[in-house]
Amino acid sequence: xxxxxxxxxxxxxxxxxxxxxxxxxIVRSIGDDAAVYDPEPGILQVLTTDLLAEDVHFTRKxxxxxxxxYKSLAVNLSDIAAMGAEPRHAFVSIAIPNDISLEYMDxxxxxxxxxxxxxxxxxxxxxxxxxxxxxxxxxxxxGSAPSNNLLYRNAAREGDLVFVTGSLGDSRAGLHLILNxxxxxxxxxxxxxAHVRPRPHVDEGLFLGGFxxxxxxxxxSDGLSSDLGHIADxxxxxxxxxxxxxxxxDNLSRFCDNYGFDPVKYALEGGEDYVLAITIDPAKAExxxxxxxxxxxxxxxxxxxxxxxxxxxxxxxxxxxxxLLPGGWDHFKS
Amino acid sequence: xxxxxxxxxxxxxxxxxxxxxxxxxIVRSIGDDAAVYDPEPGILQVLTTDLLAEDVHFTRKxxxxxxxxYKSLAVNLSDIAAMGAEPRHAFVSIAIPNDISLEYMDxxxxxxxxxxxxxxxxxxxxxxxxxxxxxxxxxxxxGSAPSNNLLYRNAAREGDLVFVTGSLGDSRAGLHLILNxxxxxxxxxxxxxAHVRPRPHVDEGLFLGGFxxxxxxxxxSDGLSSDLGHIADxxxxxxxxxxxxxxxxDNLSRFCDNYGFDPVKYALEGGEDYVLAITIDPAKAExxxxxxxxxxxxxxxxxxxxxxxxxxxxxxxxxxxxxLLPGGWDHFKS
Numbered sequence: 129x130x131x132x133x134x135x136x137x138x139x140x141x142x143x144x145x146x147x148x149x150x151x152x153x154i155v156r157s158i159g160d161d162a163a164v165y166d167p168e169p170g171i172l173q174v175l176t177t178d179l180l181a182e183d184v185h186f187t188r189k190x191x192x193x194x195x196x197x198y199k200s201l202a203v204n205l206s207d208i209a210a211m212g213a214e215p216r217h218a219f220v221s222i223a224i225p226n227d228i229s230l231e232y233m234d235x236x237x238x239x240x241x242x243x244x245x246x247x248x249x250x251x252x253x254x255x256x257x258x259x260x261x262x263x264x265x266x267x268x269x270x271g272s273a274p275s276n277n278l279l280y281r282n283a284a285r286e287g288d289l290v291f292v293t294g295s296l297g298d299s300r301a302g303l304h305l306i307l308n309x310x311x312x313x314x315x316x317x318x319x320x321x322a323h324v325r326p327r328p329h330v331d332e333g334l335f336l337g338g339f340x341x342x343x344x345x346x347x348x349s350d351g352l353s354s355d356l357g358h359i360a361d362x363x364x365x366x367x368x369x370x371x372x373x374x375x376x377x378d379n380l381s382r383f384c385d386n387y388g389f390d391p392v393k394y395a396l397e398g399g400e401d402y403v404l405a406i407t408i409d410p411a412k413a414e415x416x417x418x419x420x421x422x423x424x425x426x427x428x429x430x431x432x433x434x435x436x437x438x439x440x441x442x443x444x445x446x447x448x449x450x451x452l453l454p455g456g457w458d459h460f461k462s
Numbered sequence: 463x464x465x466x467x468x469x470x471x472x473x474x475x476x477x478x479x480x481x482x483x484x485x486x487x488i489v490r491s492i493g494d495d496a497a498v499y500d501p502e503p504g505i506l507q508v509l510t511t512d513l514l515a516e517d518v519h520f521t522r523k524x525x526x527x528x529x530x531x532y533k534s535l536a537v538n539l540s541d542i543a544a545m546g547a548e549p550r551h552a553f554v555s556i557a558i559p560n561d562i563s564l565e566y567m568d569x570x571x572x573x574x575x576x577x578x579x580x581x582x583x584x585x586x587x588x589x590x591x592x593x594x595x596x597x598x599x600x601x602x603x604x605g606s607a608p609s610n611n612l613l614y615r616n617a618a619r620e621g622d623l624v625f626v627t628g629s630l631g632d633s634r635a636g637l638h639l640i641l642n643x644x645x646x647x648x649x650x651x652x653x654x655x656a657h658v659r660p661r662p663h664v665d666e667g668l669f670l671g672g673f674x675x676x677x678x679x680x681x682x683s684d685g686l687s688s689d690l691g692h693i694a695d696x697x698x699x700x701x702x703x704x705x706x707x708x709x710x711x712d713n714l715s716r717f718c719d720n721y722g723f724d725p726v727k728y729a730l731e732g733g734e735d736y737v738l739a740i741t742i743d744p745a746k747a748e749x750x751x752x753x754x755x756x757x758x759x760x761x762x763x764x765x766x767x768x769x770x771x772x773x774x775x776x777x778x779x780x781x782x783x784x785x786l787l788p789g790g791w792d793h794f795k796s
Binding site: 155156159160161162163164165166167169172173174175176177178179181182183184185207208210211213217219221222223252253254255257258259260261262264266268270271275278280281282345346347362 | 489490493494495496497498499500501503506507508509510511512513515516517518519541542544545547551553555556557586587588589591592593594595596598600602604605609612614615616679680681696
């Protein structure tokens, strides 16, 4: 069945079941000119939006519709996580080509709702339209946080320790499999899944935002060197990271062994990992790490420091320092 | 110059000048993982989002980039207006094909900022990416209003009088000119402009939201019969409108004379007029009309009533009643 067979209003009705997960403060959801919700007093609102376009961010061949829906929301939740905020409401805009079936779109929404439920996030509205070219999904997500909890990019201080909340480079390896028609099975399956179904570190961001000693935060969407560069540049500081401390999964190590790649390059430049990079006051780091590691399975990994200069540097195991160029993902230069 | 020549971060810097118009309550704007703003206490937040896709909602040939930017924001502000709310912040996602120049995108943003300034609305964030197919613009806009001011679709009551805030059908006539390569000059120019540069009735919506007697509201985006149908259906009521009371511009009358069309059909089914349709308590209507007409140049026009049944009816001048099918714009059936 094609979307054209049922019309826009029927289509919206079909997709908008189970979209409101947490009714607190909601005055109107889908079905009016705009959604209406009551912000909590004393809590700041955040809002992020990300657009995924067919043949730029994904191909229909290489990602299932369920994972596409999941990922479209995940990249937005990851931005909310990077602010140290709690996601609240998502607004989904979709442009749908004529050759996409209703069943396909059902699966997109099913994947989206699955992740929304995990993070108690509502789908409160959006826009659906046809497309004469590719499938386009834009999601805007609001979040809220006490003002002290928010993790800004420009808040890193000289001497801060730099941590990441997960291993890096898997997603880029998954993309390599897709682009080169390599099998997604066995050792490669988790790399593929890291690319098509990334887990946003919402709980980690919320937890870290609660500590005074956690200063700056960003999610690794463009690549570690590029994204840490944003923190450094906007804080008027530099950074130094240690090549041998960058966490790399066993899967990525095997993948790089098999295909002759450098795992550190994948980790530094890969992008779309959606783990968080944060900077922590060195005097408070030990206590925060202890609490964090009690709560989460994957440890906070100390990979470097914020420096007084404005250099972006990588330190090799034998001590050589090299300048890190922001070699991450740039959506216009790919 | 192409967007690929400068890269995403430079591109964003280039476009994001002059985007914050009203700094009140803004903690962070463009440049972090999400924008941060402080909601007013006791005020509800609304959020709307609309996606415009090339060759579905516009062609590059038939609309200037400045008008495209203007219209992309206008359709969202119109939704905020239809809620009786005040627009606050816009978030702009754009997917840009390789054959679009930076100068083109500058003009898109110039048109957008021109309208943003008129309504004291900030552009606080968004997402830019490349597109392998058409140009896509998605805008999300937040607004705020005291809860009593909000105009919901389901709030119409039996006996309410139905009003519109402007003439109908011009935009559809403008689209006819575009689709049939007819000249946009002379008598036709205003029809064309009604389509490519619609004025959102933000001031009218805000003003009307302030009266207790104004019950339901919607903006005419799909067509009067379809949009009034939403109010009726969601209020479990019906409506009757009078064919000879539907306001039609002189330009549209001349256009219909010239080309042999029925102006009432254009007005009922046209869509994209972005005037407001509202329902008012009959006991309070006179006082509201008087205040409204003091403030605004174009009068509130009384076109019909909300009925106890659930019929959608049109009354012809000679008294015949006919059922109105929702013949407006459906984005999947076009």
